[in-house]
Amino acid sequence: MLRYAYYPGCSMDTTGVTYRMSIEYLARKIGLELMxxxxxxxxxxxxxxxxxxxQALALPARNLAIAEKRLPGLDICVPCAACYARLLAATAAIRESDETxxxxxxxxxxxxxAGAEILTLMDVLGTDEGFAACAAAVERKLTGLKVACYYGCLTSRPRAITxxxxxxxxxxxxxxVSLSGVECVDWDFKTECCGGSHQVDAPAAARPLVERIFRNAKANGAQAIVTACPMCHLNLDMREEEINRKMGTAYDIPVYQFTQLLAVxxxxxxxxxxLQKHFYPAFKRLDRTLRKAGTLQ
Amino acid sequence: MSRTGVFVCHCGSNIAGALDVERVAEAAGKLPGVRYAATYKYMCSEQGQQLVRDAIAEHGLDRIVIASCSPRMHENTFRKLLKDTPVNPYMLEIANIREQCAWVHTDREQATEKAIDLVRMAVAKVSKNKPLHSSFIPVHKKALVIGAGIAGIQAALDIADAGYEVTLLEKESSIGGHMVMLDKTFPTLDCSACISTPKMSEVAAHPNVTLMTGSTVESVGGYVGNFDVTIRQKAKYVNHDLCTGCGLCETKCPAKVTSEFNQQLCTRTAIFRPFPQAVPAKPVIDPDSCRKLSGKARCGVCQAVCPLGAIDFEDKDKLITDTYGAIVVATGYELVDWAPLYPEYGGGKYPDVITGLQYERLVNASGPTEGKILRPSDKSVPKEIVIVKCVGSRDKKKGRAYCSRACCMYSAKHAHQILDKIPDACVTVFYMDVRTPGKNYEEFYDRAREDGARYVRGRVAKIFRENGKLICRGEDTLLGRSVEVPADMVILETAMTPAPEIRELCARLSISTDEYGWVQEAHPKLRPVETQTAGVYLAGTCQGPKDIPDTVAQAGAAAAKVCILFSKNEIEGSPMISAVDENKCCGCSACVRVCPYRAVTLEEIDSREINGTVKRHVARVNAGLCQGCGACAAACRTGAIDLLGFTNAQILKEVDALCL
Structure with a gap:
């Protein structure tokens, strides 16, 4: 049964709203219950x-405690990579030591x-059941669109915990994401850092971090970047135009959440x-792809 | 009553400067059983030794205590001296009043008191000493050399040239090891094959050498001078007595697999010689890739084409047992499997990120590209080349803290060769340090830089692809900034690591390895080619990373040690070994389990009891294997085992002398 405790995180109603909308659409389609x-x-x-x-351990731990009490027996699905890293770190620390x-x-x-497993949304959709449900719900394909899947640094690191x-x-x-019919390019910046919150407090120093992600994606043939984190998405989507302006580049790479492509x-x-809420225009690329590819039936 | 003589050494001012030697001698003279006590400036000198001889004759001494330096220093000196006197050499005790007293104390009064205590203990112990006599073990003058790389070949040649028989064992189908894979050797740029293949054919043709390829050690028994070794010789499926090595079978074999010798850069057939100059120059069949032997197809083409009927699909592994007096371990190294350790370098998914050994094959005239430096992906000539040193070494996070030693030099060689063969090439070497301690090594490194190699101090953090280039991102720690260097091909100078089978072999030989699996020498400075097991010696990189000159030198040293052993018809075993009192032994086998040398076994004896003769098990110590470590004596619960020279009675007497 696709039923999980759900920790949306603060950004879901603001900068990550497109992520939330697509997650909700997808959850309805595949019968995923996010409590x-x-x-x-x-x-x-x-x-x-x-x-x-x-402070860093107690904040996420309180959420773990509520989930245990109010949603017993359910593993916890965390769509935001930063939230995931924190909840996972707290879980590991609690499990490791009674003193902690x-x-x-x-x-x-x-x-x-901290008995529940902490899962990313990718983990949930990657289970046999989640994957089969997604596959069954696909109605049309985004064939021909080449994307670079960008995981960010926090879903895989640190290895000792993940x-x-x-x-x-x-x-x-x-x-x-291949279920949506897109073609995933082989590239080398899947888990590089996007600068995290330094994009806000030190944008000039953090800008090259995002730029090189675009650079490597483009150099390896990607037409779009796909993310699985509201922060990664914001940093890439919001800064692309600025990078082009300030660094003299001409990237034309819309950034989608992986759930947006699946939902579409x-x-x-x-x-x-x-799609209209993106900073960097995101509609046309999908629209063109869909027109070319046509519907599945 | 014993008649003990005590001799207190001044050791110049080493001892006499820190304590009152005369008072020590005076106190010793009053100890029970002491008939004579004297001091002398240097007991180890000829005059000092004469003093002992004279005192023995004059006072009829039957046991001796020397209060001097550590027994590690001069115990043997005084044992030798006693050999020519009526006193048994083992009726001797050394009281260490130098390292354990004079050198570590500043209070003269207390140091003197302690020295007297130490002498009292030695006098007490020696009163319980019993004469011991060495046993003599015959030496079987035939050596086994395991591994036929340059180390094994050199050791085998040296032993054979000295006139002794040698069996040279190699697990691959040809001898030669890694050296024959290399293109040139630093710093002289000799052709590696040209200087190693003559040695290969020399050792194969040597009348004293028996070459066994495709062979491994199955089991080892016995002890120094008399090792019983069983060797497994893998089935070759080719009768080498009939085969002339014409090579027709290789041209017709339809099964192709990647070539190990050419480092996966090209293919070989299932019936193959690893390389043209292979010794023996005759093919074998690899049963895993052969269509017929693996049961994939009927095939048998080689058998059909062989003009001499040398192909034998029914060939089986053979077990051969022989006796050897000495064993030289020369099993060499492997290169670290870098791909799983370095996902940041692509983890093996970029074909143009190659190892140094792959590069050696690329640049070698008999390699897959006939010596042209062509990158594997598209066979184009790379213009921009990055060399990364210390891949897998000097990094605890990657599991190996040690320096691989040869890489600094061969990376300089690689840089030089590239700049020589590709005139407009651009070579960047990422390094942590450049270590060039060998003769003419620093000059060679200088030359590589003068040729135009750009050395950047820093590690490469990531290798990624952009627009057909491999971008090496790293830090230039001298400039304190990150750099990105584009490359057409990247050479990883990967670390040497012990062969995985080495631990198993070491267990069979009762020798130990360090935390990484390098074979442990008996002493890092003074016994570098010996092991803790008498009669087993080390040569080459099985002991630790090293370059060819050091390997050859060590092989010669190991051979010399073997020849020393073989120069005697029998060897004197130390009599200070374990002895079992069969009356007390209950046959519990605790000693068998703790013995690190497998010297103790259980044997059935007929024992006379009140109700007649019964059979029971008792421990037996093999005098050839026992190294006198005393583990069994400590483990024995009934006190049936005594370590001769350190018996329970002796130790207790010593303790009593101090404490009562």
Whole structure:
């Protein structure tokens, strides 16, 4: 049964709204039940760990505790890569040491066992059941569109916690997004850092990090970049035009969430997945692809 | 009552400067059983030794205590001296009042007291000493050399030239090892094959050498002078007595697999010689890739074309047992499997990221490109080449903290060769340090830089592709900035690592390896080619990464050690080994389990008991294998085992002397 506790994270209603819209569309289509954790709080994401260890652990731990109590027995699906990294780090820390657990319980005032598995949305859709459901729901194909799957740095690192074997070149997003009919190019910046929140506080220093991601995607033949994280998506989508202006480049690479491509393949309209909300124009590339490819039937 | 003589050494001022030697001698003179006590400036000198001889004659001494330096220093000196006197050489104890007293204390009074304690203990112990007599083991004057790379070949040739028989074992179908794969050798740029193939044919033709290829060690028994070794000789499926090596079969064989010798850069057939100058120059069939032997097809083409009927599909593995007096381990190295360790370098998915050994085959005239440097992906001539050093070495995160030693030099050689063969080439070498300690090595490295090789100090963090180029991103730590160097081909100078089978072989030989699997020498400085097991010696890179000159030198040293052993008809075994009191032994086998040398076994004996003769098991110590470590004596629960020279009675007497 495709049923998970769901931790959306703070960005889902704001910068990550297109991600949310496409996730909701896709969940309806494939019968994926995402049970939102009641009264969830911010996980601390990219800033709490810079303030202090216990703050960084206690913030996500409270969400784990609520999920345990209110949604017992369900694994937790986390679509945002930064949230995923924090919830996973807290889970690992609690499981590893009773002392840590006791300290966290003291801070949060609730008991926590961290028994649930923390999964990205890719993990959920990559299960046999999730994958089969997605495959069955596809109505049309985006054949001919060459995409570079960009995982960001946080879904695979650190290896000690994620247990991911192929840190440099994971393959799961390719497997899932290929269901939409796109062609995934082989490129080398799948898990490079996009600069994270430094795109806000030090954009000039962080800009080259995003630029080289575009550069490598283009050099390896990609027409679009696909992400699986609201932060990665924002950093790429928001900065592309600025990079072209300030660095004298001419990238024309729209950035999609992998769920947007799946939703479109499952019949969603542009508005239903929020294509009009992108910073860098994203509609035309999909529209043209769809016209050329036609519907599946 | 014993008649002990005590001799206290001044060791110049080494001992006498830190404590009162006269008082030590005076106190010793009053100890029970001591008949004579004296001091002398240098006991180890000829005059000092004469003092001992005279005292023995004059006072009828039957046991001796020397209070001097560590027994590691001069115990043997005094044992030798006693050989020519009525006193048994093992009726001797050394009280170490230098390293363990004079050198470590500053208070003269307390140091003197401690020296007296140490002498008292030695006097007490020696009172329980018993005369011991060496056993003599016959030496079987035939050596086994395991591994026929340059180290094994050199060791085998040296031993054979000294007039002794040698069996040279090689697991591959040809001897030659890695050296024959190399194109040129640094720093002289000799053709590697030209200087190693004459040695290969020389060793194969040597009347004292028996060459066994396709062979591995199955089991080892026995001890120094008398190792019983069983060798497994893999089926060749070609009768080498009939085969003339005409090569017709190789041209007709339809099965193609990647060539190990050419580092996967081209293919070979299932019936093959790994390379044209192979020794023996006759093919074997690889049963895994042969269509007929693997059962994939009926085939048998080679059998049909062979004009001499040398193909024998019914050939079986053979087990051969022989006795050897000495064994030389020369099993060499492998290159680290870099692909799984370096996903950041593409993990093996870029065909133009190659290893240094692959490059050697590319640049070699008998290699897959006939010596033209052509990159594997499209066979074009690479113009921009990046060389990355320390791949898999000097990095704890990648599992190996050690330096691979030869890479600095062969990367300089690679840079030089590229700049020589491709005139407008651009070579960038990423390095951490450049280590050139050999003769003419620094000059060679200078030459590579003068040729135009650009050395960038820093590691490569990532290799990625952009528009048909491999981009090497790294840090130039001298300039303190990151750099991106585009390349048409990247050469990874990968670390040497021990062959995986080495641990199994070492277990069979009762020798040990370090944390990485390099074979452990008996002493890192003073016994570099010996192992803890007497009669087993080391040569070449099985002991640790090294270059060809060092390998050849070490092989010669190992051969010399073998020849020393073989120069005697029998060897004197140390009598300080374990002895079992069969009356006390209960046959529990605790000693068998703790013995690191497999010297203790259980044997059935007829034992006379009250109710008649019964059969029971007791421990037996093999005098040839026992190294006198004492593990069994410590493990024995009934006190049935004593280490001669360190018996329980002796040790207790020593403790009593100190504590009572």
């Amino acid at each position: 939102e954790i009641p009264d969830w709080n911010c996980c601390g994401a990219s800033s709490a760990h810079a303030k202090g260890k216990w 657990r006791a300290r966290i319980e003291e801070i949060t005032g609730v008991t926590v066992k 247990g991911v074997q192929n840190i440099e070149s994971p393959e799961l997003m390719e497997k899932i 393949a499952m019949g969603a309209s542009a508005k239903e997945v929020g």
